[in-house]
Amino acid sequence: xxxxxxQLFTGLSLGSILLLAALGLSLTxxxxxxxxxxxxxxxxxxxxxxxxxxxxxxxxxxSLFVSLLIGFLVGGVLGAALExxxxxxxxxxxxxxxxxxxxxxxxxxQLARDIFGAPAKNVLAPSWLxxxxxxxxxxxxxxxxxxxxxxxxxVTVLAVVLKTTPLGRRIRAVVQNRGLAExxxxxxxxxDISTFFIGSGLAGVAGVALTLIGSTSPTIGQSYLIDAFLVxxxxxxxxxxxxxxxxxxxxxxxxxxxxxxxxxxxxxxxxAAIVIFLQVRPQGLFTVRTRSLA
Amino acid sequence: MTTLTEKMRQHSSMTALxxxxxxxxLLFAVAPAVLxxxxxxxxxxxxxxxxxxxxxGLAWGRGGMLTLGQGVFFGIGAYVMAMHLQMTDAARLGxxxxxxxxxxxxxxxxxxxxxxxxxPVAILGILILPGLVAAVLGYxxxxxxxxxxxxxxxxxxxxxxxxILLTGQQAIGGFTGLSDFRxxxxxxxxxxxxxxxxxxxxxxxxxxxxALVRQLMHSRYGELLVAVRDQEERVxxxxxxxxNIKIVAYVVAAFFAGIAGALFTPIVGIISPADIGVVPSxxxxxxxxxxxxxxxxxxxxGAIGVAWAQTALSEQFPSGWTYLQGVLxxxxxxxxxxxxxxxxxxxxxxxxxxxxxxxxxxxVHEAPEVExxxxxxxETR
Numbered sequence: 001x002x003x004x005x006x007q008l009f010t011g012l013s014l015g016s017i018l019l020l021a022a023l024g025l026s027l028t029x030x031x032x033x034x035x036x037x038x039x040x041x042x043x044x045x046x047x048x049x050x051x052x053x054x055x056x057x058x059x060x061x062x063s064l065f066v067s068l069l070i071g072f073l074v075g076g077v078l079g080a081a082l083e084x085x086x087x088x089x090x091x092x093x094x095x096x097x098x099x100x101x102x103x104x105x106x107x108x109x110q111l112a113r114d115i116f117g118a119p120a121k122n123v124l125a126p127s128w129l130x131x132x133x134x135x136x137x138x139x140x141x142x143x144x145x146x147x148x149x150x151x152x153x154x155v156t157v158l159a160v161v162l163k164t165t166p167l168g169r170r171i172r173a174v175v176q177n178r179g180l181a182e183x184x185x186x187x188x189x190x191x192d193i194s195t196f197f198i199g200s201g202l203a204g205v206a207g208v209a210l211t212l213i214g215s216t217s218p219t220i221g222q223s224y225l226i227d228a229f230l231v232x233x234x235x236x237x238x239x240x241x242x243x244x245x246x247x248x249x250x251x252x253x254x255x256x257x258x259x260x261x262x263x264x265x266x267x268x269x270x271x272a273a274i275v276i277f278l279q280v281r282p283q284g285l286f287t288v289r290t291r292s293l294a
Numbered sequence: 295m296t297t298l299t300e301k302m303r304q305h306s307s308m309t310a311l312x313x314x315x316x317x318x319x320l321l322f323a324v325a326p327a328v329l330x331x332x333x334x335x336x337x338x339x340x341x342x343x344x345x346x347x348x349x350x351g352l353a354w355g356r357g358g359m360l361t362l363g364q365g366v367f368f369g370i371g372a373y374v375m376a377m378h379l380q381m382t383d384a385a386r387l388g389x390x391x392x393x394x395x396x397x398x399x400x401x402x403x404x405x406x407x408x409x410x411x412x413x414p415v416a417i418l419g420i421l422i423l424p425g426l427v428a429a430v431l432g433y434x435x436x437x438x439x440x441x442x443x444x445x446x447x448x449x450x451x452x453x454x455x456x457x458i459l460l461t462g463q464q465a466i467g468g469f470t471g472l473s474d475f476r477x478x479x480x481x482x483x484x485x486x487x488x489x490x491x492x493x494x495x496x497x498x499x500x501x502x503x504x505a506l507v508r509q510l511m512h513s514r515y516g517e518l519l520v521a522v523r524d525q526e527e528r529v530x531x532x533x534x535x536x537x538n539i540k541i542v543a544y545v546v547a548a549f550f551a552g553i554a555g556a557l558f559t560p561i562v563g564i565i566s567p568a569d570i571g572v573v574p575s576x577x578x579x580x581x582x583x584x585x586x587x588x589x590x591x592x593x594x595x596g597a598i599g600v601a602w603a604q605t606a607l608s609e610q611f612p613s614g615w616t617y618l619q620g621v622l623x624x625x626x627x628x629x630x631x632x633x634x635x636x637x638x639x640x641x642x643x644x645x646x647x648x649x650x651x652x653x654x655x656x657x658v659h660e661a662p663e664v665e666x667x668x669x670x671x672x673e674t675r
Contacts, residue, residue: 035443086628094443095360096627099583102576103623110616226454226572229447264462271455275434275448282438 002137007255009135013144015251016151020209021224022231022243023154024202028079029229030237031175032195034087035098039228040221041108042078042200046071046207047216048112051121061126064208068150071204078108079200080193088192105221112218120215129212143212150209154202159240161198171195230274236284245285310508314501321497331486338493338561340601341500345554347582347597348503349547354579355587356511357543358523360442363449364578366456367424367548369570371555373460374423376472376565377407378416383476385411393474394467404465413479424552425545432544436537441526450572457571471566478560489561496557500594503550508590510546519543580619583626586635596633 021043028036050067057063082104090097129146132139162168173181174191182188210220231250235242250270258266326334346364353359380392381403389396391403410416431452435445461469481488510516521529522536529536559565568574578597585596600622608615626633632640 029443035446086624090628093631095446096631098360098362098443098446099576099579099627100624103620103627106616106620106623110613110620114613222572226447226451230451233444233447262462264459267458268455271451274451275431278440278444278448279434279438282440282444 003259005136006138006140007259008252009138009140009144011252011255012148012248013140013251014255015248016144016148017206017210017213017224018227018231018251019151019244019247020147020154020202020206021228022235022247023151023158023240024075024079024199024206025228026232026235026237026240026243027158027199027202028196029232030235030239030243031171032192033091033094035094035101035229036079036082036087036200037098037102037225038078038082038105038108039101039200039203040223040225041105041112042075042203042221043207043210043224044109044112044216044218044221045074045078046204047123047211047220048116048121048207049074049204050123050208050211051116051216054123060124061128064126064212067208067211068205071208072201073204075204075207076197076201079196079203082200083193083196087196088189109218109222116218118218120217122215123211125212141213147209147212150205154205155240155244158198158202162240167191167194230271234274234277234284236286239284239286242284242286314505317504318501321501322494325497326490326493331489334493335489335561336605337598338489338496339558340598341493341496342554342558342561343578343581343601344594344597345496345500345503345557346551346578347585347593348500348507349550350578350582351585351587351589351593352507352510352519353543353547354582355589355593356516356523357519357540359540359544360446360579361449361544361547362446362572362579363451363453363575364547364551365453365570365572365575366449367428367551368555368558368578369456369460369565369567370424370427371420371552372559372565372570373466373472373555374410374416374419375556375559376475377410377466378413379475379478379560380472381407381411382413382479386477394472395465398464400465407465420552420556421549424548424555428545428548429541432541433537436540436544439537450575453570453575454572457567460567460570467566469567471564471569472559473564473566475560475563483560483563492557492561496561499553499557503553504590504594506546511590515539515542577619580622580626582633583631584622584633586633588632589635592633592635 021039024042025036025039028034028039046067049071050063053067053070054060054063057066082101086100086104087097090100125143129142132141133145134140162171170181170186170191171194173184173186174188174195178188181191206224207221210216210224214220227250231243231246234250235244235246253273254266254270257269261269325337329337346368350361350364353361380394384390384392391400395401395403410419431448435441435448440448460466460471466472475483477483478488478492481491483489510519518529518534518539522534522539526536529539555565555570558569581597581600582593583596584600585594586592604615604619607618630636
């Protein structure tokens with residue numbers, strides 16, 4: 001029993017990390033049709049932000065919350081800059097945004113390597129996050145529970161922002177009918193930039209969370225990016241609901257397969273499962289039929 | 295009318311033939327005479343990338359399928375060849391298992407190694423397996439009309455899955471991969487003459503691949519492929535299944551990548567997951583993009599040029615290449631989507647228009663009344 005509970009929590013925890021990484025992607029990929037390969041490097045920027053903030057503020061508890069805020073801003077500013085500098089010219093070429101942002105990712109990665117060095121850096125977790133909690137016989141690390149809570153909070157805040165605020169309404173309006181929204185006086189330029197700011201900011205938050213469970217290296221974003229993309233593909237475009245379900249489904253599937261085989265074989269099985277799943281639902285779990293990708 | 299198109303076709307095949315002969319002379323006579331053994335081996339490696347690029351040009355440039363996972367097929371070819379070479383080396387030394395296995399304590403040959411001990415099976419594997427994997431994925435994806443970004447991400451995920459799988463398997467070299475090959479089908483790899491032979495094999499393969507791609511591009515199939523890229527739904531309405539057309543191009547690209555991988559192994563002497571993962575898979579694309587993805591020779595020349603630039607640059611600035619590669623992706627894909635091959639027609643068009651304007655000006659001076667008639671015609675419409 002405790003094995004099942006243990007795997008369940010490993011899966012939930014992996015799922016919450018995937019969710020944090022995929023949430024911003026789902027916003028920019030799903031809502032705007034832009035495939036941002038630099039999203040992984042925005043996650044990495046969040047990790048290094050935490051590292052730098054901890055250099056300044058030595059109290060681990062305070063620095064974590066300051067990092068969450070600054071991480072969001074750093075990711076957001078990077079994303080907004082990317083949108084204004086490059087992506088705005090290529091909204092009609094989604095596949096080319098993929099390669100262009102991959103180039104941006106390469107540059108950011110090398111930049112991190114030159115600034116912080118290739119070896120991995122560690123961030124201290126606050127003392128109140130050390131140790132684990134005993135849940136029905138299985139010991140679950142407190143950091144993982146914190147990440148789960150963080151993911152739930154991020155999803156809730158994003159959902160509330162999209163649902164109730166004027167900015168959220170504008171984003172949804174632009175996604176559903178760009179032309180009509182513009183005629184109604186919504187500035188689609190401003191909305192595009194804000195969407196990118198929020199989506200990339202969430203990547204920064206994901207990066208801050210990742211420092212709690214592992215060390216930071218220039219390639220950390222890459223290792224999560226593809227899984228995050230798969231979450232978005234399974235979830236369906238532009239659906240928070242789909243992203244949440246897909247992230248936890250992938251996390252749980254991965255952790256249970258991994259328990260009975262090995263980590264590397266689990267990856268391959270999960271990939272095969274995704275291709276089979278797409279036979280049944282080629283458009284993902286949920287979709288809004290709008291601005292379809294070429 | 296027909297005689298004119300026939301003449302044009304004859305003319306184009308004449309230029310193609312002479313270009314082909316020129317390339318053959320360059321590769322088989324000039325290169326070995328001019329280059330040192332080391333440089334020739336380097337060029338052989340670049341030719342392997344060019345073979346992959348020719349396939350990508352077909353699938354991406356002509357077919358519009360952005361395949362981010364050619365490393366998978368390259369890797370399958372390379373690893374099958376590496377396994378075969380390891381086993382023949384072990385057999386010559388009288389060992390049961392390759393050396394690296396003995397060191398890591400594996401006494402028995404894993405069952406998936408065994409078939410590739412025989413040369414014909416290994417060659418068949420190299421020729422068939424990559425295409426087979428591509429066919430299975432392509433069938434699963436294209437038949438369900440999954441396309442564009444979704445296909446790109448899935449092909450990329452496949453590359454990640456294979457790289458992770460190989461890294462985790464100690465029985466196939468794990469993280470370090472397979473290396474230290476002594477002989478290639480009985481020919482010692484330490485002998486410069488044999489290494490030159492490998493170069494000739496790579497050069498010959500590249501020429502055959504380019505000829506094949508040219509034939510495909512100039513056939514009815516090539517026209518259908520472009521039609522599917524530009525107007526998939528219309529092709530479907532005409533009664534064709536776009537999925538089948540796409541699968542063929544994807545399989546052919548995988549087939550080329552597999553052969554290139556198989557040649558890469560003995561030429562470079564090592565294959566590891568780092569050569570076939572996500573980043574190298576996408577890096578294959580940059581040469582194609584720079585050369586001109588929709589043309590025949592653009593991808594090939596672009597791949598050779600980029601590989602050459604990478605070697606030349608990283609000798610001097612180790613981290614500089616990554617920056618340059620990133621900037622190239624941004625600039626070329628973002629702002630020169632047609633690649634260098636597109637720059638020439640653009641410049642030519644520019645020069646032509648300048649030239650024509652001066653000519654037109656002369657005409658206007660000679661017969662000004664023609665000019666006054668035309669704007670009125672436009673306005674009455």
